[in-house]
Amino acid sequence: MPTLAGIKSIIVLTGMLTLPGWATLAFADNWRRWRGLQRWAVAIGISIAFYPVFFYTIRSVIPFLTLGPTR
Numbered sequence: 001m002p003t004l005a006g007i008k009s010i011i012v013l014t015g016m017l018t019l020p021g022w023a024t025l026a027f028a029d030n031w032r033r034w035r036g037l038q039r040w041a042v043a044i045g046i047s048i049a050f051y052p053v054f055f056y057t058i059r060s061v062i063p064f065l066t067l068g069p070t071r
Helices: 004-028 037-061
Strands: none
Touching: 004 037
């Protein structure tokens, strides 16, 4: 039986791996290029690439902002 924390984790991870990609595809109006499972694959691929690009961009724009201690 899955726990409540496990279910919450699955929901959050699903959102993190789909929402940025779907938002990018919808904003750029490129979602019509693909059908069915291809849309999901492209959205997940964009979402996976979104976080490193986002954090590196923020790090270059605001260099003093860190997520943890720097060494």
